[in-house]
Amino acid sequence: MAPAPLRRGRHRGDVVFRSLSLGFALSVIAIAGTIAVVLFRQSALARAAFGWRFLWTSSWDPVALRFGALPFIYGTLATTAIAIMIALPLGLGAAICLAELMPRRLADALTFLIELLVAVPSVVYGLVGVFILVPAMRSFETIVQPVLGSVPFFAGPAYGVGLLTASILLAVMIVPFIVAVSREVLLAVPQSQRDAALALGATRWETVRGVVIPYARSGILGSVFLALARALGETMAVTMVIGNRPEVSASLFAPAYTMAAVLANEFTEATDKIYLAALVEIGLVLFVITLGVNAIARVLIARVRRAPGAARP
Amino acid sequence: MLDPGLSRLRPTPSATSEAPTKITVRDLVVHYGGARALDSVSLDIPANRVTALIGPSGCGKSTFLRCLNRMNDHIPGARVAGQVTIDGDPIYGADVDPVALRRRVGMVFQKSNPFPKSIFDNVAFGPRVHGERDRTRLREIVERTLRQAALWDEVQDRLDASALELSGGQQQRLCIARALAVEPEVVLMDEPASALDPIATAKIEELIHELKNAYTIVIVTHNMQQAARVSDLTAYFYLGRLIEYGPTERLFTNPSRPETEDYITGRFG
Amino acid sequence: MTATYRRRRRVERLMFGATAAATVTTLGVLVFLLGYIAWQGASSLTWSFLTALPAPVGEPGGGMANAIVGSAKLLLAAALVGIPVGFLGGVYLAEYGRGALADWVRYAADVLNGVPSIVIGITVYALVVIPVGHFSTLAGGLALGLMMIPVALRATEEFLRLVPDSLREAALALGAPRWVAIVRVVIPAASRGIATGLLLSLARVAGETAPLLFTALNNRFWSPGWSQPTASLPVMIFTYAIAPYEEWHQQAWAAGLVLLTLVLGTNVAARLLLRGGAIGSA
Numbered sequence: 001m002a003p004a005p006l007r008r009g010r011h012r013g014d015v016v017f018r019s020l021s022l023g024f025a026l027s028v029i030a031i032a033g034t035i036a037v038v039l040f041r042q043s044a045l046a047r048a049a050f051g052w053r054f055l056w057t058s059s060w061d062p063v064a065l066r067f068g069a070l071p072f073i074y075g076t077l078a079t080t081a082i083a084i085m086i087a088l089p090l091g092l093g094a095a096i097c098l099a100e101l102m103p104r105r106l107a108d109a110l111t112f113l114i115e116l117l118v119a120v121p122s123v124v125y126g127l128v129g130v131f132i133l134v135p136a137m138r139s140f141e142t143i144v145q146p147v148l149g150s151v152p153f154f155a156g157p158a159y160g161v162g163l164l165t166a167s168i169l170l171a172v173m174i175v176p177f178i179v180a181v182s183r184e185v186l187l188a189v190p191q192s193q194r195d196a197a198l199a200l201g202a203t204r205w206e207t208v209r210g211v212v213i214p215y216a217r218s219g220i221l222g223s224v225f226l227a228l229a230r231a232l233g234e235t236m237a238v239t240m241v242i243g244n245r246p247e248v249s250a251s252l253f254a255p256a257y258t259m260a261a262v263l264a265n266e267f268t269e270a271t272d273k274i275y276l277a278a279l280v281e282i283g284l285v286l287f288v289i290t291l292g293v294n295a296i297a298r299v300l301i302a303r304v305r306r307a308p309g310a311a312r313p
Numbered sequence: 314m315l316d317p318g319l320s321r322l323r324p325t326p327s328a329t330s331e332a333p334t335k336i337t338v339r340d341l342v343v344h345y346g347g348a349r350a351l352d353s354v355s356l357d358i359p360a361n362r363v364t365a366l367i368g369p370s371g372c373g374k375s376t377f378l379r380c381l382n383r384m385n386d387h388i389p390g391a392r393v394a395g396q397v398t399i400d401g402d403p404i405y406g407a408d409v410d411p412v413a414l415r416r417r418v419g420m421v422f423q424k425s426n427p428f429p430k431s432i433f434d435n436v437a438f439g440p441r442v443h444g445e446r447d448r449t450r451l452r453e454i455v456e457r458t459l460r461q462a463a464l465w466d467e468v469q470d471r472l473d474a475s476a477l478e479l480s481g482g483q484q485q486r487l488c489i490a491r492a493l494a495v496e497p498e499v500v501l502m503d504e505p506a507s508a509l510d511p512i513a514t515a516k517i518e519e520l521i522h523e524l525k526n527a528y529t530i531v532i533v534t535h536n537m538q539q540a541a542r543v544s545d546l547t548a549y550f551y552l553g554r555l556i557e558y559g560p561t562e563r564l565f566t567n568p569s570r571p572e573t574e575d576y577i578t579g580r581f582g
Numbered sequence: 583m584t585a586t587y588r589r590r591r592r593v594e595r596l597m598f599g600a601t602a603a604a605t606v607t608t609l610g611v612l613v614f615l616l617g618y619i620a621w622q623g624a625s626s627l628t629w630s631f632l633t634a635l636p637a638p639v640g641e642p643g644g645g646m647a648n649a650i651v652g653s654a655k656l657l658l659a660a661a662l663v664g665i666p667v668g669f670l671g672g673v674y675l676a677e678y679g680r681g682a683l684a685d686w687v688r689y690a691a692d693v694l695n696g697v698p699s700i701v702i703g704i705t706v707y708a709l710v711v712i713p714v715g716h717f718s719t720l721a722g723g724l725a726l727g728l729m730m731i732p733v734a735l736r737a738t739e740e741f742l743r744l745v746p747d748s749l750r751e752a753a754l755a756l757g758a759p760r761w762v763a764i765v766r767v768v769i770p771a772a773s774r775g776i777a778t779g780l781l782l783s784l785a786r787v788a789g790e791t792a793p794l795l796f797t798a799l800n801n802r803f804w805s806p807g808w809s810q811p812t813a814s815l816p817v818m819i820f821t822y823a824i825a826p827y828e829e830w831h832q833q834a835w836a837a838g839l840v841l842l843t844l845v846l847g848t849n850v851a852a853r854l855l856l857r858g859g860a861i862g863s864a
Contacts, residue, residue, distance in 0.1 A: 024674065101601065122791065203594045210441075290698055
């Protein structure tokens with residue numbers, strides 16, 4: 001073989017390739033930064049006009065050009081909170097069953113199926129929501145109203161669409177998420193912990209409740225926050241069943257609005273500059289909240305990876 | 314081949330004439346899936362004595378131990394046949410609750426496995442699960458058992474600290490205290506000192522010596538010197554069979570089976 | 583003493599029964615969802631649905647051919663953005679990146695992953711649609727591509743890291759320069775895992791609607807080229823589902839079935855491919 005004289009040529013190839021990949025990697029930072037910058041700048045008009053009051057004023061008037069984001073913030077937080085209250089017991093319960101009770105092969109197959117639910121597009125959930133959940137809720141509300149109508153939570157006409165409907169649909173969407181992550185976390189609890197509890201005379205349930213779940217607490221909480229982050233940004237399914245009315249109401253049956261939904265519906269209609277800026281500011285608020293929730297989730301999940309329990313020698 | 318006459322071994326009277334039998338085992342057979350782990354083991358374990366189970370890896374001694382508190386129930390594919398009684402009460406059977414059994418028969422594991430809770434909560438876990446709610450009584454139990462486990466002096470001023478901050482030897486003594494907190498009659502120990510340094514091991518052995526006054530102890534060990542130091546009776550297992558069982562001193566100085574002699578002189582295993 | 587044990591056993595049975603009920607409920611939703619969509623969608627899934635353009639508003643018939651083609655074009659554009667950035671960025675993180683810069687890249691990818699899709703739509707609207715003056719397929723593709731990046735990046739880095747160092751060292755020891763070792767040994771070794779990861783990232787954005795609402799908008803006709811608004815399956819489903827025409831509802835179900843089949847089919851295929859082993863021979 002002839003000796004290879006071109007050391008400089010090879011060196012150049014390395015530099016090129018490394019720079020190329022570095023460039024693309026850096027572009028990710030640039031993209032994330034750009035999003036933040038764009039949101040900030042395009043909302044400048046609204047931020048200047050309304051200041052912090054924007055966050056707790058509830059008037060949303062595109063004609064008089066007075067904007068307050070409270071109905072949307074309320075709607076987003078309320079639907080998400082109710083969704084978690086429904087989804088957490090369901091999801092954690094299913095995770096416990098799949099991790100502790102079922103034979104491994106069966107549980108693996110069922111988990112695979114449940115994880116498929118995570119991949120279903122939001123708009124498809126919306127389809128089912130519009131044509132099945134909403135009529136069902138309407139019937140439900142019509143039955144419940146005569147009995148509980150005086151309670152503020154259940155007041156109002158039975159539209160079918162509304163806060164509760166959207167919350168239920170959201171819950172359905174995030175349950176598979178909680179199941180999948182929680183199950184993994186539960187499976188990661190060492191068998192020696194269970195053995196210790198069982199040997200002390202605890203029943204299997206007492207072992208799960210007293211030892212396994214506390215051990216896996218950070219991871220489960222992390223899964224909840226991840227699900228929370230997802231629910232906060234959900235747009236299509238929610239806007240199809242929430243009623244899209246920018247009003248704060250105590251009733252669970254009342255139509256409401258979320259930040260993501262108002263963006264979806266009104267963005268292309270915003271003719272006025274300040275209208276548009278107000279909408280972008282809502283996007284900014286949503287961005288910041290989601291960022292915060294994701295950060296908390298990251299911290300919690302990181303605590304799981306640090307194995308709790310290497311003793312000093 | 315095993316002499317069929319040896320299928321019902323009993324300890325010789327001289328070592329245990331004063332000690333009533335606590336646990337009787339008859340024709341115990343255990344399968345894990347298709348493989349047989351224990352083949353027709355029978356013996357009597359006396360109360361308030363330390364009985365050691367020795368043998369090479371895979372000989373079935375840990376399997377035997379786990380039969381005594383029905384921990385094998387939780388291994389998928391495990392099948393147990395035969396009879397085990399404690400104070401005459403059978404522990405296998407449709408109407409026997411393993412949860413209740415495990416209050417009478419406690420277990421300490423090879424690798425210490427404290428819960429990621431405080432020292433206090435670790436020891437109090439057992440009593441709480443069995444229904445003890447009174448704070449004062451729980452504190453009494455925690456102090457008593459930590460003293461029994463020779464750990465009280467070292468932790469009394471930090472009972473709320475995490476158990477995981479303790480050293481390996483301390484964690485194992487904590488696990489012993491935790492096991493004693495439910496007031497068992499029998500304490501099973503599966504190689505309790507194998508993960509510890511010599512000093513911690515010595516402390517554990519001293520502990521065992523003191524505990525046998527109040528409890529019946531069955532200990533699995535692969536360390537023959539430890540068995541010789543610590544136990545009153547020794548059972549030698551090989552390939553799932555009980556080969557010899559008798560007073561420790563006699564078994565180690567004058568074993569009656571050639572297989573036993575091969576093992577203790579180190580010819581294999 | 584037996585009374586307390588009986589009570590504890592009762593509690594155990596009750597609680598475990600509740601967890602079983604939760605599992606059945608969750609699975610029941612899945613089965614119901616898939617079954618209902620299949621049932622409703624199948625009846626409207628005619629050949630004309632797949633090949634015809636939407637009929638004028640209010641008239642019966644018509645199909646979603648333009649939406650199907652539109653979605654395909656959008657995914658192509660998205661892939662052109664998302665795959666190079668995600669893939670090469672992942673290569674950097676796995677092969678060169680140690681230290682603070684790499685951490686920042688990963689953090690940025692996490693942020694990008696967590697941004698609600700509608701916010702991505704706003705960003706592309708401000709950056710592309712406003713300066714250009716109109717909605718376009720390219721803008722929509724860009725938005726989807728941005729969403730692909732974090733998924734593609736993480737998958738690439740993860741699978742490259744799985745390749746044992748001994749392979750890298752073997753290539754280097756034979757005199758290959760670093761970049762040749764990466765391109766011709768390491769990447770091919772992880773190719774199966776990376777390919778499935780990229781496929782999954784594509785499947786994830788195929789169902790996205792929100793970012794398209796103000797980038798690619800919608801179109802009741804064909805959209806030739808790349809600089810006009812285009813129809814897409816998700817947006818059509820949304821538009822038809824909330825409209826008052828029963829005929830459109832039926833078509834929305836059919837479109838939902840097509841979209842769901844594509845997305846879930848890709849997911850299942852990708853998972854099964856991965857089960858065969860993520861690291862193959864080069």
